[in-house]
Amino acid sequence: MSDLKIFTGTNSLNLGEKIANLLNVIPGNREIKHFSDGEIWMRYNENIRGRDVFIIQSTNPPSDNIMELLIMIDAAKRSSALRVNAVIPYFGYARQDRKDQPRVSITAKLISNLIEKAGADRVITMDLHASQIQGFFDMPVDHLYGSAVFLKHFYDLNIQNLAVCSPDVGSIKMARAYAKRLHADLILIDKRRPKQNVAEIMNIIGEVKDKNVLVIDDLIDTAGTFVNAVNAVKEKGALEIYGACTHAILSGEAMKRIEDSPLKKLYVTDTIPLKQTSVKIEVKSVASIFAEAIIRTNKDESISSLFDIVV
Numbered sequence: 599m600s601d602l603k604i605f606t607g608t609n610s611l612n613l614g615e616k617i618a619n620l621l622n623v624i625p626g627n628r629e630i631k632h633f634s635d636g637e638i639w640m641r642y643n644e645n646i647r648g649r650d651v652f653i654i655q656s657t658n659p660p661s662d663n664i665m666e667l668l669i670m671i672d673a674a675k676r677s678s679a680l681r682v683n684a685v686i687p688y689f690g691y692a693r694q695d696r697k698d699q700p701r702v703s704i705t706a707k708l709i710s711n712l713i714e715k716a717g718a719d720r721v722i723t724m725d726l727h728a729s730q731i732q733g734f735f736d737m738p739v740d741h742l743y744g745s746a747v748f749l750k751h752f753y754d755l756n757i758q759n760l761a762v763c764s765p766d767v768g769s770i771k772m773a774r775a776y777a778k779r780l781h782a783d784l785i786l787i788d789k790r791r792p793k794q795n796v797a798e799i800m801n802i803i804g805e806v807k808d809k810n811v812l813v814i815d816d817l818i819d820t821a822g823t824f825v826n827a828v829n830a831v832k833e834k835g836a837l838e839i840y841g842a843c844t845h846a847i848l849s850g851e852a853m854k855r856i857e858d859s860p861l862k863k864l865y866v867t868d869t870i871p872l873k874q875t876s877v878k879i880e881v882k883s884v885a886s887i888f889a890e891a892i893i894r895t896n897k898d899e900s901i902s903s904l905f906d907i908v909v
Contacts, residue, residue, distance in 0.1 A: 601680065602896045603646055607655030607670060609663045613687060613868050614654040616885035621893060626651075630666065638662065640669050647678040650896050652722075654888075657690035657709070658847060658870050664690060664709065668716040675717030683895060684718040685888060687869035688817075688845045692727035710734040722891050724869055724884060725816045725844040727768075740891055740901055744816075744844035744867050745772070747882045749779050751865065752812065757840070761785050761809040765827035769815050776814050783809065787827050807835030817845035818866075821852035825859045832860045845869050846879070 605626040606614025618625045627643040651674045655667040667684065674682045694705035706728070713721065714737060721735060724742040732739040752760075761783040764773035770786055777784040785804035811831045818824050818841075828839050839861050846866035848856075853874050856864060866872075867884045887904060894901045 601648065601650050602892075603649045603651045603679075604892070605642070605651065605653050605670065605674075607653065607663065607666050609658070609666070609871070610654045610656050610687060612871060613656075613883070613885055613888075616868075616883060617654065617889045617892065620885055620889035628670070636662075638666055638669055640666070640673055642673060642677055645677075646674060648680045650681050650683070651679040652683045652685050652892050652895075654685040654687070656688040656870055657686055658688050658845075659690065664712070668712055671713065671716040671718050681719045682717055683720045683722060683892075684713055685892065686713075686721060686723045687884065687888065689723045689726055689731070692731055695728040695731055706731050707734045720895065722888065722895065724867075724887070727816055740895070742884075742887055742891055742901075742904060744869075744884055744887075745775065745779075746887055746904065747867060747884055748814075748842045748865060749776065751882060752776075752780055752840075752842075757810050757812070757838075759809050759837075761804065761806065761811050761836075763787065763804075763806075763811050763813045763827060763831055765789075765813055765815055765823050772816065773814050776812065780812075782812070785811065785831065787830060789823065789826070802830055802834055806831045809836055810838045811836045811840070813839065813841045813861075815841075815843045817847055818843045818852065818864075819847045820850045821848065821855040825855040825861075828859045828861050838862050841865065844884075846872060848872070848874065 603626045604618050604623055605628050629643055630640045632638055653670045657664045671682055691705040691709050697704055720738045722740045725744050732741055762773050762777040763785040764770045765787050766789055774784055788801040813827050841861055841864040844867050856878055857876055861878055864879050865882055868881050891901050
């Protein structure tokens, strides 16, 4: 791995350091500053010519995180890096992945175009909100899964009489995979969304009464959909209710909603740094998954075996 270099953006410092430690490498020396007006400036303080460069940065809001990633990619390309790999634990703007109404942007495609134009040669990411976003890139995309961390944890917990719940139709494929691996029943919540960030529970499909329930989703933003699902299954007679999500955005009133809900424990990953903490929230690191993907990419080895989850 003599040609491997890892650099972290300011939004993923902790996760980047964990990944570097697992790979037994020292994070690269880079400098990032902001001008008085907020403009971002960066420089690599070491030679990266001919190196395999991995830039770790999640692109959740504010938009400075995206801009910082683009600037780091551009600087690496202009510094004659052999290959520039954008490691994006959380791919922001992924929810705007199609034109579902007139005169709106397909922002996920826009962001992918920007990353490609900046000079990235490969993208490594985790739990895209819509898997078809991989097709927005004209470059290799390695799509990793947080389930590798969560499934082993819940298997070790050995929760009896378990049912896995999808809080909406979009998460049904993920919930079905969890239910199959954990030998649990599957529950689907059919909801209607009157407007953005507002969810209304409609119907619960599946048996909930006297079951322990795991509500699973790829991300939690305002926690409206998620907590509505938790409340709905509780009202139908669920016993203990657990939650798991890869990307804990937790904006607005999310933390208060989680605290006030009957949720026993919510497990999240460190793809996004938590702004607040709670006794109901436990963080599981995905650093080992990204570290393994990085070393295999560097050695031009297959990463498909990372998708084979052993529980």
